[in-house]
Amino acid sequence: MSDRQALLSGMALTVFRLNGQFLDIAEGLARPAGLTAAHWQVLGAVLKEPLPVAGIARAMGITRQAVQRIADLLAANGMVEYRPNPAHRRAKLVAPTAQGLEAVERIGPAHAAFADRLVEALGEDRAAEMHELLRALSATLETLASDQDRT
């Protein structure tokens, strides 16, 4: 196996691990507010502006059906409500309720505390740089993948 192959595999395995770690962290932060990480994620996606289920899925790179399932659960729990969508009769808008907003706000302090500890551990500039690099890597993979498709 070439060095570059090892590098690619190593990156992938590290990302898989990071994925699990961030999920665990999110789970831990969300639980006290009565949310799961997935619920928090969907709820967070509509804080700025209500979106239809398919729009949320597109924004987060997960499947429509997964979002639909969570959105229905959130709606059943009164965290979210479906509003008529002026632009599409079927694709109702998912919007947070007051209770949903309150739940997200309850996560705020612990979220901020953890973020502070992370930035402190990494160093202010290194933390920002890291996010930049992650996004650059993702963008690069996007390009390579679409090149792949074209071939």
Next chain:
Amino acid sequence: MSDRQALLSGMALTVFRLNGQFLDIAEGLARPAGLTAAHWQVLGAVLKEPLPVAGIARAMGITRQAVQRIADLLAANGMVEYRPNPAHRRAKLVAPTAQGLEAVERIGPAHAAFADRLVEALGEDRAAEMHELLRALSATLETLASDQDRT
């Protein structure tokens, strides 16, 4: 939401996205060899040395049961065989068969080609640096999480 909170959330969302991207890439590379990404991952974990199911799970940060399922499938397909473990009568060792090794080798060329393209796209040094940063981030999260537990 503080800047740091936004940074943490942004990192997490980017990692979730990267996770999906690497999974898609692995799936694409493995499929022509008759493997799924998960199969390749488990098979890859025992290339250097046979390991029991729980050992594989520990090495990759996934649950025992998930590994067990894949390992049983691989065994049913003749990619892997269970060997007696001198150190533990129940915990048989998962070892690749000749067919399993061959399948992994079939992935080699495409794997190398993609790795080359990735390194080329990122730049030789930036690529290595990136892996280092990913691992550093993971290690930092590990530390913060265990601090959390202790509290």
Next chain:
DNA sequence: AATGATTTGACAATATATTGTCAATATGAC
């Protein structure tokens, strides 16, 4: 306007992952 292609949510079927429990086995303290 008409029509073909695309997007959307609903629904079902299947695949995959997680959690909990159990008995067998191994490990460590003494």
Next chain:
DNA sequence: GTCATATTGACAATATATTGTCAAATCATT
């Protein structure tokens, strides 16, 4: 050696995710 503890695979139950199909709705082209 003995006993408490932890690890391991087997199994079951449940939760979650993915894939495929369908009709309604929208969009783009003409």
